[in-house]
Amino acid sequence: LIAVRALSSSDLDRLKQAMLLGLNRQPLKVPEPLLSLGLRAPALEQALTALALAGQQERFERPLLAPAADPVPAVARRLHQDPRPIVPSAPQRAMMRLANVVEKSHVGPIVCVAARRIARAGFRLHPFDLPRLMSHLRDEPRCLGAAERAYLGLTAAGAATAQKVVDGDISPESWTEFPRADRLAFLQNARRKDPVAARALLEGSFASEPAAMRTDLLRALEIGLSVDDLPFLESVAGDRAEGVRDAAAALIAAVPGTDGFSARLADAARCFVREKRSGILSRIGLGDAAVAFKPPPSANPAARPMVLARLFAGLSAADVAAAAEITAADVINALPPDEDVIFAAFFDKAVRDDDRDTMLLLAKARLAIADTRPAMLATILASLARDLSDPVPVDFGEALLASDVWHSALQRFVEGETPAKVKDDGTLIWTAALLPAALAAPLHDRLSSLLPTTSHGARTFIDFMLALEASIQQRGSP
Amino acid sequence: MTGTLTKDKIEQLAPDQASLAAALKLMKPAKWPTLAHDESGELMWGECQGSGAAPYRVIVSAGDLGYKCTCPSRKFPCKHVLAVMWTHCDRPERFERGQFPDWVQEWQSRRRPKTGGLAAAMAAAGVTEGGQKASLSVALAEAEPEKPNDPKAAARAEAQRARLREEREAAVLAGLDDLDRWILDQLNLGLAAFAQRGAQNIKTLTTRLVDAKAPGLAGRLEALSVDIFRTPEQARGDLLFERLATLVLISSAYRNQAKLSPSLQADVRRVTGWSQRRDELLADPNAPRLSGDWIVAATRSEIQPDKLRRLETWLLHTSPAATPNVALLIDFVPVSGGPSSSPFIAGETISAEVVFYPSATPLRALLATQVPTPTAAVWPEFSPGLGAALDAYDLALAQQPWIDSWPLRAKALTVERLSPHHLALVDSDGIRLPLDRAQTDALTPLLGLDPLSALFVWDGHAAMLLAADTPIGRWHEA
Numbered sequence: 030l031i032a033v034r035a036l037s038s039s040d041l042d043r044l045k046q047a048m049l050l051g052l053n054r055q056p057l058k059v060p061e062p063l064l065s066l067g068l069r070a071p072a073l074e075q076a077l078t079a080l081a082l083a084g085q086q087e088r089f090e091r092p093l094l095a096p097a098a099d100p101v102p103a104v105a106r107r108l109h110q111d112p113r114p115i116v117p118s119a120p121q122r123a124m125m126r127l128a129n130v131v132e133k134s135h136v137g138p139i140v141c142v143a144a145r146r147i148a149r150a151g152f153r154l155h156p157f158d159l160p161r162l163m164s165h166l167r168d169e170p171r172c173l174g175a176a177e178r179a180y181l182g183l184t185a186a187g188a189a190t191a192q193k194v195v196d197g198d199i200s201p202e203s204w205t206e207f208p209r210a211d212r213l214a215f216l217q218n219a220r221r222k223d224p225v226a227a228r229a230l231l232e233g234s235f236a237s238e239p240a241a242m243r244t245d246l247l248r249a250l251e252i253g254l255s256v257d258d259l260p261f262l263e264s265v266a267g268d269r270a271e272g273v274r275d276a277a278a279a280l281i282a283a284v285p286g287t288d289g290f291s292a293r294l295a296d297a298a299r300c301f302v303r304e305k306r307s308g309i310l311s312r313i314g315l316g317d318a319a320v321a322f323k324p325p326p327s328a329n330p331a332a333r334p335m336v337l338a339r340l341f342a343g344l345s346a347a348d349v350a351a352a353a354e355i356t357a358a359d360v361i362n363a364l365p366p367d368e369d370v371i372f373a374a375f376f377d378k379a380v381r382d383d384d385r386d387t388m389l390l391l392a393k394a395r396l397a398i399a400d401t402r403p404a405m406l407a408t409i410l411a412s413l414a415r416d417l418s419d420p421v422p423v424d425f426g427e428a429l430l431a432s433d434v435w436h437s438a439l440q441r442f443v444e445g446e447t448p449a450k451v452k453d454d455g456t457l458i459w460t461a462a463l464l465p466a467a468l469a470a471p472l473h474d475r476l477s478s479l480l481p482t483t484s485h486g487a488r489t490f491i492d493f494m495l496a497l498e499a500s501i502q503q504r505g506s507p
Numbered sequence: 508m509t510g511t512l513t514k515d516k517i518e519q520l521a522p523d524q525a526s527l528a529a530a531l532k533l534m535k536p537a538k539w540p541t542l543a544h545d546e547s548g549e550l551m552w553g554e555c556q557g558s559g560a561a562p563y564r565v566i567v568s569a570g571d572l573g574y575k576c577t578c579p580s581r582k583f584p585c586k587h588v589l590a591v592m593w594t595h596c597d598r599p600e601r602f603e604r605g606q607f608p609d610w611v612q613e614w615q616s617r618r619r620p621k622t623g624g625l626a627a628a629m630a631a632a633g634v635t636e637g638g639q640k641a642s643l644s645v646a647l648a649e650a651e652p653e654k655p656n657d658p659k660a661a662a663r664a665e666a667q668r669a670r671l672r673e674e675r676e677a678a679v680l681a682g683l684d685d686l687d688r689w690i691l692d693q694l695n696l697g698l699a700a701f702a703q704r705g706a707q708n709i710k711t712l713t714t715r716l717v718d719a720k721a722p723g724l725a726g727r728l729e730a731l732s733v734d735i736f737r738t739p740e741q742a743r744g745d746l747l748f749e750r751l752a753t754l755v756l757i758s759s760a761y762r763n764q765a766k767l768s769p770s771l772q773a774d775v776r777r778v779t780g781w782s783q784r785r786d787e788l789l790a791d792p793n794a795p796r797l798s799g800d801w802i803v804a805a806t807r808s809e810i811q812p813d814k815l816r817r818l819e820t821w822l823l824h825t826s827p828a829a830t831p832n833v834a835l836l837i838d839f840v841p842v843s844g845g846p847s848s849s850p851f852i853a854g855e856t857i858s859a860e861v862v863f864y865p866s867a868t869p870l871r872a873l874l875a876t877q878v879p880t881p882t883a884a885v886w887p888e889f890s891p892g893l894g895a896a897l898d899a900y901d902l903a904l905a906q907q908p909w910i911d912s913w914p915l916r917a918k919a920l921t922v923e924r925l926s927p928h929h930l931a932l933v934d935s936d937g938i939r940l941p942l943d944r945a946q947t948d949a950l951t952p953l954l955g956l957d958p959l960s961a962l963f964v965w966d967g968h969a970a971m972l973l974a975a976d977t978p979i980g981r982w983h984e985a
Contacts, residue, residue, distance in 0.1 A: 049697060051694070051695055051697025051698075053696065077687060077755045080694065080755055081753075081755040083752065084748050084751065085752055087752075088749055088904060089904065092939070092941060094939035094940075094941060100921075101921070101923060101954055105924075105951075105954035105955040108955060155980070159952055161949075180951070184948070448528060451531070480514065482524060
């Protein structure tokens with residue numbers, strides 16, 4: 030050890046210099062310390078031995094790093110100062126298992142659902158898991174608390190942006206500097222509070238936004254949409270980006286109070302008619318009048334979905350019900366389960382209005398479609414789980430588990446003979462993601478008849494639910 | 508008989524979910540020209556048509572869950588074995604009753620009797636009573652069939668092995684001559700222009716070293732050809748200087764083995780490419796052994812240039828006085844086998860007897876026995892500061908001059924940010940070790956946590972954190 034450190038730094042530098050330039054150009058001059066070690070071999074071996082010894086000496090050198098200017102940024106400390114307790118290890122481990130075992134196409138939204146449950150329970154994600162999970166969570170403001178924002182800030186490109194993201198105090202002055210998801214959420218909230226001021230905010234930065242962002246921000250105006258927005262909407266209806274033009278046109282058509290909107294709402298309401306039942310009960314005044322769906326006649330059946338999409342765009346089930354003088358439930362229950370376009374329009378509107386009751390009503394009515402189109406079940410459950418902030422109520426969950434359509438799906442997995450047929454298409458994992466912890470046990474029982482590979486994701490979500498529930502119980506109230 | 512094999516047991520035996528899914532795909536009758544079992548249904552066998560001309564031959568003993576398959580998979584059991592088990596569980600009628608073919612009879616006669624019944628068999632297959640998977644090392648060692656007990660055949664085999672060994676020694680020495688000549692050529696031409704001379708410059712010699720049966724050296728050269736282009740231009744000279752110096756040291760040490768200690772002889776032979784059979788090592792009474800509780804500090808997976816996935820499992824003994832108290836298990840699986848990971852979970856604790864490969868600096872090891880321990884082990888006490896850790900590195904480098912990197916331990920550390928994409932481990936004396944840039948994202952949450960007690964690998968240039976005990980829990984590389 031002492032011997033190989035015999036070379037001075039200048040000897041070492043000279044030796045390296047010769048070898049870098051090439052011994053053909055700069056012949057090797059063996060440094061004295063190596064000669065004194067007995068390195069008097071023929072020239073060929075001398076070069077190799079000198080390389081070995083000098084190279085080995087260099088391996089003992091220790092790096093000299095100067096102190097960093099900002100070794101622990103303030104943002105990093107914020108990451109650990111979030112007052113919420115870190116999620117206990119049992120649900121934390123189950124959450125990370127979920128991130129590993131769930132099918133790639135579902136993993137992002139499933140992780141978001143799990144993160145929302147952790148946040149709702151009053152916990153925060155473990156800081157060590159953030160690097161792994163953040164790619165799924167960064168666009169989901171409902172999952173971002175102080176610690177998560179601090180991590181985003183630590184990994185943000187610019188220091189100024191980082192600080193703003195961490196602070197989370199997005200304001201009319203700073204909102205343009207925040208990530209997309211934050212900006213959208215900010216504008217939507219602003220519209221709910223003061224639609225005119227929010228629109229003015231958007232108008233101020235609209236021209237300098239990229240096309241995709243312009244489209245997304247413009248759609249936020251759907252909240253609190255009124256005739257006051259018409260001049261701005263008409264000014265952007267000729268935007269250079271097609272997406273912006275389409276969004277503006279859709280919004281113009283959805284502005285309440287305009288003649289066009291009123292006519293459209295009336296047309297939509299006319300699709301729901303109360304039909305008197307015939308028969309003895311009706312004759313003695315006891316028969317209920319049922320609401321039936323009668324869409325406007327269309328000469329071109331192929332154009333029918335487009336016509337209905339235009340007619341119902343931006344209308345809520347409650348708007349249509351009020352215009353038809355019936356209830357929202359009447360409207361939804363009257364819809365044939367295969368009216369995809371109208372269901373989608375109502376569901377989108379309910380999500381934007383955060384109208385949980387309507388979302389559940391729509392989902393319940395929609396489940397019947399899965400009898401004839403099995404692939405729809407997973408889609409319906411996924412959209413419900415993604416858009417609801419909380420698990421479904423127990424009675425909804427029980428009805429789902431007891432429904433024929435869910436049993437049929439289960440049976441298909443049991444009877445499947447090919448890998449594709451026994452693979453969970455999302456039905457099981459999204460069912461687990463929707464249900465409250467109180468229904469974990471019944472779901473687990475129903476999964477017992479399936480192959481382990483089929484139910485692995487759903488069972489892992491159940492484990493997560495139960496572990497989180499136990500942690501909540503242990504800690505007291507959430 | 509089918510009562511012995513259940514889907515639960517098969518799932519426990521499977522090395523991962525991907526293997527089960529792959530087995531399911533193999534359950535089509537067309538894949539199995541032969542599928543049969545004996546009268547009792549205890550022994551089943553089949554031939555599976557794979558991509559090659561000859562079908563893979565699979566034998567499964569349901570009684571003790573012994574198995575054998577001729578496919579090259581390094582998963583144990585492979586998908587073919589799982590498919591036979593699963594088919595027997597689900598579709599026993601697809602098995603014909605028949606006499607053993609020769610290859611089944613041969614396997615039967617060579618099998619070592621299993622005395623421990625099902626539990627022992629599951630342990631041999633890598634599954635403990637608790638469902639915990641053992642290292643592939645254990646599985647391989649246990650699955651190794653015993654040699655036929657024929658003295659003449661044994662003598663012939665020994666003579667054959669001795670002849671092959673002599674031939675290989677001569678080939679390796681010739682390969683080392685070529686290596687020395689090549690390094691000298693590089694020195695004469697100049698290391699500064701090494702990269703410009705292109706990949707072919709290394710490729711030719713790599714091929715020559717593989718032919719010379721020195722795959723270890725060929726692997727080092729292949730790694731150099733990759734690393735040189737990953738290294739900033741200004742640092743390439745130093746990288747070459749050190750790596751080529753190490754190759755010269757190995758070459759010189761191999762030629763002068765007689766002057767080395769037995770343990771260093773073993774090191775130089777292993778680094779050149781000689782391997783030691785797992786069963787021989789496990790049976791070697793002189794091999795260093797250490798029992799006790801081990802923390803699975805880290806699991807790593809890396810794809811090598813030879814298309815093998817290298818799975819590393821780093822174990823840390825819970826007693827600080829134990830020597831050596833870090834062990835590295837290495838398994839190789841073909842990349843073509845799909846995603847694969849260490850059979851251990853980083854952070855778990857196992858109670859195990861570890862057998863180290865003979866070495867001047869024992870590190871690489873096999874598991875002789877292991878059982879999971881239900882409770883998490885206490886983190887061992889380390890010496891404070893990085894100075895003592897670096898002294899340990901110097902000592903290891905002096906004892907075995909060609910180590911690539913060495914595990915170090917230290918407490919009272921912090922993580923600091925050198926630049927937005929570069930972190931460092933720092934102690935209270937101001938010694939800073941740069942952390943591997945590939946770990947920056949994962950280690951960012953450790954910023955601001957103080958103090959850390961860390962296990963890391965140091966290669967003289969960068970530290971790779973394996974595990975750390977922190978105020979908010981343990982961090983593990985996985």
